[in-house]
Amino acid sequence: MSEEREDRWRGWMLAAQRGDAPLYAKLLTELTPYLRAFVGRRLLDSTASEDVVQNVLISLHRARHTYRPERPFSPWVHAIARNALIDFARQRTRRTKRETSLDADHVAEPAVAAVEPRAEQLPQALEDALAALPNSQREAVELIHLEGLSVAEAAERAGVTKSALKVRAHRGYRAMRASLDRDGIAEDEL
Amino acid sequence: MTRRLTDELVADLARDLEPVRPVARLRVVSAAALALWGVAVVLAWFLDGHAPEPEAWPWQHFVGLAGLGVAGLGGIVASLANAVPGREPTAKVGLYAMGLGVSAALAAGMSGAWGAGSGSYQGSLGCVVRSIAIGSAPLLIAGLFVMRGAVSQFRGAACLVLVGSAGLGALAVQATCPTLTGGHVLVGHCVGPLVLAALASLPLAAVWGRSSSLHATKS
DSSP states (O other): OOHHHHHHHHHHHHHHHTTOHHHHHHHHHHHHHHHHHHHHTTOOOHHHHHHHHHHHHHHHHHTGGGOOTTSOHHHHHHHHHHHHHHHHHHHHHHHHHHSOOOOGGGSOOOSSOOOOOOGGGHHHHHHHHHHTSOHHHHHHHIIIIISOOOHHHHHHHHTSOHHHHHHHHHHHHHHHHHHHHHTTOOGGGO | OHHHHHHHHHHHHHHTOOOOOOOOOHHHHHHHHHHHHHHHHHHHHHHHOOOSOGGGSOHHHHHHHHHHHHHHHHHHHHHHHHTSTTOHHHHHHHHHHHHHHHHHHHHHHHTOTTOOOTTTTTTHHHHHHHHHHHHHHHHHHHHHHHHHSOOSOHHHHHHHHHHHHHHHHHHHHHHHOSOOOHHHHHIIIIIHHHHHHHHHHHHHHHHHHHHHHHTTTOO
16 A cells, blocks of 8 residues: 555544544545455455455444554554455355255256246245344344335334444345345346 | 445445544553552452462462463453454464463462362352452453454453453452462462353353444444
8 A cells, every 4th residue: 555545544534533424435435446456356256255345344434433543544454354354254154054055966856947036926035035134134124125214213213323224234235135146036137 | 236335335334424532542541451450459458468478489379470460461452452453463462472371370270389288279269259350440441442442253352351351350369369279279360260251251242242233333
């Protein structure tokens, strides 16, 4: 990271700690491609890589008070990104352990020809994906998208901050998307 | 689509930005925790009486004292550094120190230098309680800092801060306890407080992890 950029980002981070939203937006916008490159070098799967970048941004937001003005900025960001990568690897390992691989030889032939997911099946797929979410994420998605509440109202109903609710909803969307991907349902079919 | 979500996330995070107070310097928090521990030690010294004269202490006793001190300090430093991204090297040094200190304290406790008697375990429970009471002084400061930090592995963080605090508590008890028999030193001053602290980290981490996800971005 160049010294000039390090100073600029450090200044923006300090402004963000004081509550300067425009400079914070600038910081996150400039950081995003940098993080994409950082994470992309360690993860080949581009979708997973983007998920990790989003997690880094969320972690950075949650941990922004842990940045000390006298410390360099880049080691702080790198540590957050590394932790997000480690968390991702752990989650993937846990998920892989839970899933059972189906050997092609042992999969029974379908009695009827497989059909593409039809429009009328999609709500059920969505419902299943929603039901599979952890309670907190499902509640966030339901409050915002099924009950049509504003983020502020939904946060009040859930008893959490607006930011926390958004993070939960965001994670819920991602988990649902991953679930639909696994079921072979394309996003534009929804 | 995923990139669009990232852009939306950036806009959301910036929109929700609230001013935050940066965490205190690690050395300031460490000093505050040690100062509070010092106050607890002085109180314990006056309330609980004194250990036999140091001339009567076997050399293993000094090893035990040093081990508990290094374990306590290492645990506290590791837990504080672990709560701040970018301070992993410091956390690693603290963790190694804690491991070394615990090993030294255990080895000293098991060396049997004090000899075992029929009353060797007498009063161990009292010393465990005293260790935890004295250790709760640095725990108060370090725990608040760690809980405010950016911790993702709650179990490890809880274990570090609890074992570190218990180590400092046990150090104070070892230095002031008049009962210096083998089983008592091992159980009451070493294994008891450290194992209890490690076990207490399990429920603490569970509660902490749950409350952390509830108040994810309150800070």
